[in-house]
Amino acid sequence: MTIDHIDLSRVDLNLLVALDALLAERSVTRAAARIGIGQSAMSSSLARLRTLFSDELLTRAPEGMRPTPRALALAEPVRTLLRQVQALVRRDDAFDPRTVTRTFTIGLPDSAEVLIGPRLLAxxxxEAPGISLLLRSIDxxxxxxELDADRVDLGIGFFTDGQTHHKQRLLYRDSYLCVFNADLLGLAPPISLDDYLxxxxxxxxxxxxxHGVVDDALARLGRSRTLAVTTPRFLAVPFLVRSAPVLTTMHARLATFFAGALGLTxxxxxxxLEDVAISMLWHASYDDDPAHxxxxxxxxxxxxxxxGTI
Structure with missing residues (x-):
């Protein structure tokens, strides 16, 4: 398509920056703070955006501001365009991890944080003392x-969903191990299915x-197990297992780490049980970002x- 330079010159790129912030925050006040301008300036940008696109874009709702269908359709192309512009004005060879200052927000379960966090931080x-991490527990x-709203830079975990603009790269595969306090259960590996149940x-x-993957596997055998505790926190599990005559099944790398640290078997x-794939997940707009x-x-x-431990 031939570029109409005269027509395009009438568009203020800052308006697209404002639109991206508005769609991410769903609030004029928060969007203004996000890009460092006053609330009245952001309101003015929203008015100009409505004229530019001939659409209300965001309307008031009980929960805040609700994007129109037109705004939702614009969100992804605008985010991609802004990332491309950002990549153009940044020089890749100017990126030096030893001098860059940046905070990365990473969403991951505490199991991945235990295995990856210490080595990444060290x-x-x-190598990059100006880079800091904001780690968030997220499903x-x-x-x-969170990736689409640009509130998270990278996800780490087991992911089965996503769209074409969600990029994924395998980090490692893991199997499963059973973990228990041998003194309390009076068992030695390898344990039988009857002892397991x-x-x-x-x-x-x-x-x-x-309900978990173990329950699905047992159901295929016509068997079931009794649950003593269900918790969303991986870090609590080895301490529960160490203190009571119970057992658990978890990813092998994590199980081995906890067993060595707490004297478990x-x-x-x-x-x-099928191996699990632990991957990185990020928004495609960060593909060419040098730091990312x-x-x-x-x-x-x-x-x-x-x-390493992983």
């Missing part, structure tokens, strides 16, 4: 909304439901090091 302090559904279990569930789970690319490459390098 690496950043040594696999909400992460998509003789004691109550601790389940970690981020979906607020007392691990055993292969006596049911067939550096962070992704760093994470890949850290998990591939054979001497």
């Amino acid at each position: 690496h950043l302090r040594a 696999s559904i909400r992460i998509l909304q 003789r004691f109550p279990h601790v389940l970690t569930s981020l979906k607020e439901t007392a 691990v055993s292969p789970a006596p049911v067939d 690319r550096w962070l992704r490459r760093t994470l890949l390098a850290l998990v591939e090091e054979p001497t």
Whole structure:
């Protein structure tokens, strides 16, 4: 398509910056604060945007401001365009992790934070001391909304959903192990299915439901287990297991880490469980961002090091 330079010159790029902020925050006040202008200036930008697109774009609602269908259709193209412009004006060879100052917001479960967080933090302090991390606990559904609203830079975890603008890269695959206090249960690995079902279990569930992959596997065998505790916090599980005659089934890397730290015993789970893929997830608009690319490459390098805990 031929560019109409005269027509395009009439469009203020700052209006698209304002539109992106308005769609992300759904509030004139918060959008103004996000880009560092006054509320009246943002209101003026919204009025100009409504004229430019011949649409209300955002309307008042009980929960705040609600985007119109036209605004929702514009959100993704505008975000992509702004990221492309940002990439154009930034020089890749000017990026130096030793001197850059930036905060990355990463959404991940506490299990991934335990395994990846310490090594990533140590690496950043040594190689990129100006980069800080804001770690947030987030589930696999909400992460998509947070990425689209630019409130999270990167997600780490097990992801099955996403759209074409949600990019994903495998970090590592993991199997499952059973974890228990051998002194309290009187068991030694490998444990049998009957022993596995003789004691109550601790389940970690981020979906607020007392059902997991183990229950699906047992159902295929016509069996079921008794749950003693269901919790959304992976970090609490090994302490629960250490203190009571219960057992749990968790990702193998995490199980091995906790067993070594707390004197617990691990055993292969006596049911067939598919390996889980732990991946990075990010918005496509960050593909060419030099710092973001550096962070992704760093994470890949850290998990591939054979001497690491992951």
